[in-house]
Amino acid sequence: MADISIKGLHKTYPGSTELATNNVSLEVAEGEFMVLLGPSGCGKTTLLRMVAGLDFPDKGSISIGGRDVTYLPPQDRNLSMVFQSYAVFPHRNVRTNIAFGLMMKKVSREELERKVKWAADLLQLSPYLDRYPANLSGGQRQRVAVARAIVMDADVLLMDEPLSNLDALLRLDFRAELKKIVQQLGSTTLYVTHDQVEAMSLSDRVAVMKKGQIAQLGHPITVYEEPADRFVGGFIGSPPMNFLDGRITQQGALEVGGQSIAAPEFLARAAARTGGTPVMVGIRAENISLEQRGSEGSLDAAVEVVEPLGHATLLTVDLGGQTVKVQVPATAKVSAGETVGLRFEQSALRFFDTETQLGLTA
Amino acid sequence: MAAPDAPAAARPHVPPPGPKVRAPRRKGSSAALLLIAPSIVFMTLLFGWPMVSGVLQAFGGPEGLTTANFTRMSQDPYFWSSVGNTLLLIVVMIPIQFVLALAMALLIRAKPRGASAYFYIWAIPLAVSDLAAGLVWLTVFTDRGYLNSLLASLGMQPVSWLAYDNYPSMFGAVLIAEVWRATSLVFVIVVAGLQSIPKDYEEAAGVFGASFWNRLWHVTLPLLRPSLQTALILRTILAFQTFAVALALTGQNFPLVVGETYRWYTGLQDPNVASALALVVMAVSMVTAVGYLKLLRDQTEAAR
Numbered sequence: 001m002a003d004i005s006i007k008g009l010h011k012t013y014p015g016s017t018e019l020a021t022n023n024v025s026l027e028v029a030e031g032e033f034m035v036l037l038g039p040s041g042c043g044k045t046t047l048l049r050m051v052a053g054l055d056f057p058d059k060g061s062i063s064i065g066g067r068d069v070t071y072l073p074p075q076d077r078n079l080s081m082v083f084q085s086y087a088v089f090p091h092r093n094v095r096t097n098i099a100f101g102l103m104m105k106k107v108s109r110e111e112l113e114r115k116v117k118w119a120a121d122l123l124q125l126s127p128y129l130d131r132y133p134a135n136l137s138g139g140q141r142q143r144v145a146v147a148r149a150i151v152m153d154a155d156v157l158l159m160d161e162p163l164s165n166l167d168a169l170l171r172l173d174f175r176a177e178l179k180k181i182v183q184q185l186g187s188t189t190l191y192v193t194h195d196q197v198e199a200m201s202l203s204d205r206v207a208v209m210k211k212g213q214i215a216q217l218g219h220p221i222t223v224y225e226e227p228a229d230r231f232v233g234g235f236i237g238s239p240p241m242n243f244l245d246g247r248i249t250q251q252g253a254l255e256v257g258g259q260s261i262a263a264p265e266f267l268a269r270a271a272a273r274t275g276g277t278p279v280m281v282g283i284r285a286e287n288i289s290l291e292q293r294g295s296e297g298s299l300d301a302a303v304e305v306v307e308p309l310g311h312a313t314l315l316t317v318d319l320g321g322q323t324v325k326v327q328v329p330a331t332a333k334v335s336a337g338e339t340v341g342l343r344f345e346q347s348a349l350r351f352f353d354t355e356t357q358l359g360l361t362a
Numbered sequence: 363m364a365a366p367d368a369p370a371a372a373r374p375h376v377p378p379p380g381p382k383v384r385a386p387r388r389k390g391s392s393a394a395l396l397l398i399a400p401s402i403v404f405m406t407l408l409f410g411w412p413m414v415s416g417v418l419q420a421f422g423g424p425e426g427l428t429t430a431n432f433t434r435m436s437q438d439p440y441f442w443s444s445v446g447n448t449l450l451l452i453v454v455m456i457p458i459q460f461v462l463a464l465a466m467a468l469l470i471r472a473k474p475r476g477a478s479a480y481f482y483i484w485a486i487p488l489a490v491s492d493l494a495a496g497l498v499w500l501t502v503f504t505d506r507g508y509l510n511s512l513l514a515s516l517g518m519q520p521v522s523w524l525a526y527d528n529y530p531s532m533f534g535a536v537l538i539a540e541v542w543r544a545t546s547l548v549f550v551i552v553v554a555g556l557q558s559i560p561k562d563y564e565e566a567a568g569v570f571g572a573s574f575w576n577r578l579w580h581v582t583l584p585l586l587r588p589s590l591q592t593a594l595i596l597r598t599i600l601a602f603q604t605f606a607v608a609l610a611l612t613g614q615n616f617p618l619v620v621g622e623t624y625r626w627y628t629g630l631q632d633p634n635v636a637s638a639l640a641l642v643v644m645a646v647s648m649v650t651a652v653g654y655l656k657l658l659r660d661q662t663e664a665a666r
Contacts, residue, residue: 054565074568087566091584100580101570152570 002065002155002188004028004051009060011046020046021057022212033182033189035220037199038209039235044192045160047209051190052158053077064155075104080152084161086145088133094120095129097144101152119147122181139170146178150185157182159191163198175201196236200224208232227350230357233282239314239325241350242288244281256281257320259299261344267351267360279360280352285314285327287348290334291341298341306336317342420637431638438635440625444617447608451537451618452601458541459597460590463548468578471556481553488546496610499539500524503611526615536616539607544600548593555589556582591658598654599647619643 006026012019021043028034036044049055051062053074061070069077080101089097096103098119102112120126123143133141142162149157162178163171179202182189193199199206200220207217208231216228227233233241246256252268253260263271271277291298301324305316308330315326315334319342326342334340351360421427435441466484470477487495502508503523510520523531559582567581583590605620614625620643627636 052565052569054568074565075571075573077569078571079569081566081569083562083566085560085562087560087562089563089566089581089585091587100567100572104567104571104573104576148570158569 003030003032004156004188004190005061005063005066006047006051007061009047009050009057009062011043011050011055011057013046019043019212021050024060024209024212024214026207026214026217028188028190030188031186033191033202033204035191035193035199035203035206036209037193037196037206037236038215039194042209043212044194044209046212048158048160048190048192051156052079052081078155079158080149080154080156081158082145082149082160082162084164086141086165088141088144088148090133093130093132094125094136094144097133098125098147098151100148105152115151116147119151122150123147139166139174142166142174146181150181155188157185157187157189159189161193162191164193164195178202197238200236208235210235225348226359227282228359230280230282230352233350233352237284239285239327241282241284242324243352244283244319244322244324245278245354246281247278248276250276254279254281256299257301257322259320261297261299262346264346264349264351278354280354280357282350282352283324283344283348285325286312287345288324288326289343289345290326290328290332291343293339293341295341295343298343300339301342303334303336303338303340306334416637416640419634420641422634422637431634434632435626435635435638435642438622440614440617440622444619444622447533447616448602448604448619450533451540451604452598455537455540455601456594456597458537459545459548460593462541462545463552463593466545466549467552467556468582470553484549485546487543488550490543492543492604492606493610495539495543496607499535499542499607500610503535524612524615526612532612532616535611536604536608539611540601540604543607544597547600548597551589551593551596552586555586558589559585587658591654594658595651595654598650602643602647602650 004027006024006028009021009024010019011021024043024047026034026047036047038044046055050057051064053069053072053076056071061068063069064077064079089100092100095116098116099112102115107115116129117126120129123146125140125143125147128136128140133144136144142165146162149159163174166174175198182202191202203220205218206220206223208215208223210231216223216232223232224236227236227241230243234243244256246254248263248267248271249255249260250272252263252272254263254267267277267279293300299319301317301319303315303317304323307314307316311330312327313330313332313334315328317324317326317340324342328334352358353360420431421429423430466480470481474480490498500507504510505520505522505524507523509523513520521531522528523535526532563581563585564577567577572580603620604618605624608616608618609621609624614621617625619639623636623639623643626632626639
């Protein structure tokens, strides 16, 4: 087990002028589960491939456990990896697939058998050890890929969207199982996904990537509650955070859609000096509650769509020309066309600069 | 039984007797017959008929069927040496060609600068006729050829490469010419096979600690097996038929089995023995192909 230290990685793929990763630095502590999260093309897989040694950076360095591995080939890095396509060898049966890395390391026969048995038991593959991948379901192949990775006792476990090829139900099951296994192993893990729910549920820390750079790095709940910029807030969460054009008046009120509520201290103070500033207000759907229309401290809005989801009801409302998603308890009685009052939970309000889109904090 | 592709609802639970059920089936089979009729006619005319007449000729004689042609064939002084030469050529040439083709294909897969140019250059011999290839190499190996000119300009003694009493150099010349001419076939098949293997497998093997040779042996070659099998069968059958290159380079000095067929037919004017020889080549080719298929059977194939 070892930590990963990534410093100033630049990478441009041949034939492209855009940087796949642009000066990325990241420290993954020993035993930490780090998730790289981002939309496709953000450079997260490139970063993982450079840690694996499947691609080499143009500039920067990677060290694993204090050893500089930047330009070492993958076989000299003591890694293991789960591929998005699984890459389970079709010409080897389950047993020899799981044992592949151990055979390359030339471990003794007894140890090899013991480890394969342990991994097969852990991943419920014992009945299939003599089968070939062609006779396995997608979920079972996925398990073989994970088993092959965990028998290695590698310094670092890398996973490239391992759940993306599973169907929704299987993905949910296996996500929890994967978390349990990785916790048991306690290995340093770098996990790439574009699914924010996966990132939230699995990670110790998450690095949200955008256009080859890390937009925010932190504990998943922090990233969820306090997005560093508009991109992160809009990418994480379902539905994504609401963004509203607003204004802090000189009197210290927050104006949204022609109505106003109280603004936080630090913004009010600044606005008093400058004579009012435009801001972007961010608020998550679940931090908005319904009130009687016209009640004190709430904003009137017209309900446009009502979507019952079972555990809650999702409303699309119109607030002075801006669309807002509101999540209310399933018991709430609302119908489309009604006018309601919206109360924003003060502590959950986030503010962003209208120019830079970066978060504003006290 | 109803047609297997009939919808389940259309299939009667208890097959009622009479022509009612059989009628559509007969109609179906006659339509199928009609559709394959052109190919049956072509196969019969262009493949079946020559083969039957060839077999009849091989066993034909003035007094009906006989094996005398085979006896004459095997008693000919050139026969066993031609068999020996052919086998020696195959045994030495095919491994060389496969190693070369594989190396070239792997180089192309590594995508060096100008990879597609290499591909076309290496595939060129595919388009060169074997007699032309033999004549090109004759200009290299003949007594006053390029090779001896080169040796002379370096101040060395010229060698009679193709002299009948210099068997090793004669064999070497035929071998080099054949390797040059026919490796591209293996190369093209192997390149096509490699392209169908996703890079993920090799990358996974690398991540799990496999060196280049381990990756090649444990991952790439097994995944390439179907292509290698095809190339091996084709190349071996074609190697049994090697003829024009050796004829152009050595005339009669390095007899090969198919060359003997040609000699019996044109030189000795005996189509019966020529047919007998051709039949032997065909039988050996078929046995080899079946042997390869059995030997290289993919154990995962049955399951797929």
